[in-house]
Amino acid sequence: MLKDAIRKLGLKLGADVVGFASIEDYRSERSPDPKTFMPGVTSLIVLGYREIDGALDSSNDRISLSSRMGAMDLSKANNYRLARFIENEFDARAAAVNFSYPLDMTPPTMGLVGDISLRHAAVAAGLGVFGRHNLVINPEFGSRLIYTALLTELQLASDPPITEDLCNDCGICVEQCPAGALDEEGKTDEMKCLKVSQPSGIGGLIGYLRKFIGATPEDQKKFLMDPRFLSLYQASFIGFQYQCFRCIASCPVGRKNRAYGKAHG
Ligand code: B12
Ligand code: SF4
Numbered sequence: 001m002l003k004d005a006i007r008k009l010g011l012k013l014g015a016d017v018v019g020f021a022s023i024e025d026y027r028s029e030r031s032p033d034p035k036t037f038m039p040g041v042t043s044l045i046v047l048g049y050r051e052i053d054g055a056l057d058s059s060n061d062r063i064s065l066s067s068r069m070g071a072m073d074l075s076k077a078n079n080y081r082l083a084r085f086i087e088n089e090f091d092a093r094a095a096a097v098n099f100s101y102p103l104d105m106t107p108p109t110m111g112l113v114g115d116i117s118l119r120h121a122a123v124a125a126g127l128g129v130f131g132r133h134n135l136v137i138n139p140e141f142g143s144r145l146i147y148t149a150l151l152t153e154l155q156l157a158s159d160p161p162i163t164e165d166l167c168n169d170c171g172i173c174v175e176q177c178p179a180g181a182l183d184e185e186g187k188t189d190e191m192k193c194l195k196v197s198q199p200s201g202i203g204g205l206i207g208y209l210r211k212f213i214g215a216t217p218e219d220q221k222k223f224l225m226d227p228r229f230l231s232l233y234q235a236s237f238i239g240f241q242y243q244c245f246r247c248i249a250s251c252p253v254g255r256k257n258r259a260y261g262k263a264h265g
């Protein structure tokens, strides 16, 4: 009953999939124990939002990002609405885990580990399984879902796990990765991925500032008109500015008929 009411609202608000996991079934070795920041947590509600095919398949990464930004905005508002619904209707605490950030930027993880690993949460909630690209593949939408979650003090049983291996080991994601970040099975080379997928992220900004500090005053003036500086400026108010989507976009599982590849050659 509880699950039905929450699922119904999540879907009505625009999520494409909604799943539930008892906190005991959520296991993510590198992530913190959720009880350290919500002592009474008993379950996770995980929501998935599909990427827009036309955007994801575009060779223009700004167009691809438009779909992501829309999903992020919708998911943030929905998390807030759902948390409020749970607290108002069922008198139980709820807290939202947003799409990606804010992240804990302190050592040792320095922005590379979320408070909740949404992939492990999605797997625990029966929404998908890991594929060769280390992303979660859902039976209906394939890799083309992004996830958010709510932590709650409601007792909710886990949805049945997916036992089928949805990855067909075709290797397309590995071939398509321009950074070679997926070469080692079971591990994404984070630094290689970051360089290509977020060139205007913190690594890019630090590199640029280092060069700026070492430059002559004359060259520093040129640095301020450099297109690279303008991209860093733009990223500072957009948030994480993803510039590569190839591992999600190239995976054929659940891609329907709107085939990837035309714009990418
Ligand atoms: C930090 C982060 C990154 C970092 C580091 C990734 C990393 N190693 O975890 C960087 C910048 C590299 C990154 C890149 C990308 N990310 Co990212 N990222 C996150 C974030 C914020 C935290 C991830 C985290 O906590 N990792 C730490 C733990 C979980 O990692 P781990 O235990 O070491 O697990 C790794 C491996 O061991 C392996 N693994 C673990 N268990 C198992 C089990 C099996 C069976 C297998 C095969 C593998 C496997 O997978 C992980 C990848 O290295 C999440 C959001 C969130 N809060 O979860 C999004 C998230 C994981 N990212 C996502 C996406 C889509 C991307 C990108 C495609 C970029 C883009 N354009 O959007 C790439 C894909 C890279 C890839 N193919 O792995 C989505 C994934 C959605 C999905 N369908 O699975 C997430 C969940 C965001 C979201 N809200 O949907 N990301
Ligand atoms: S986002 Fe791009 S660079 Fe990163 S793993 Fe996927 S394909 Fe490779």
Ligand code: SF4
Residues within 6 Å of the ligand: 131, 132, 133, 166, 167, 168, 169, 170, 171, 172, 173, 174, 250, 251, 252, 253
């Ligand atoms: S592209 Fe192929 S190998 Fe990669 S995750 Fe998808 S099905 Fe698996």
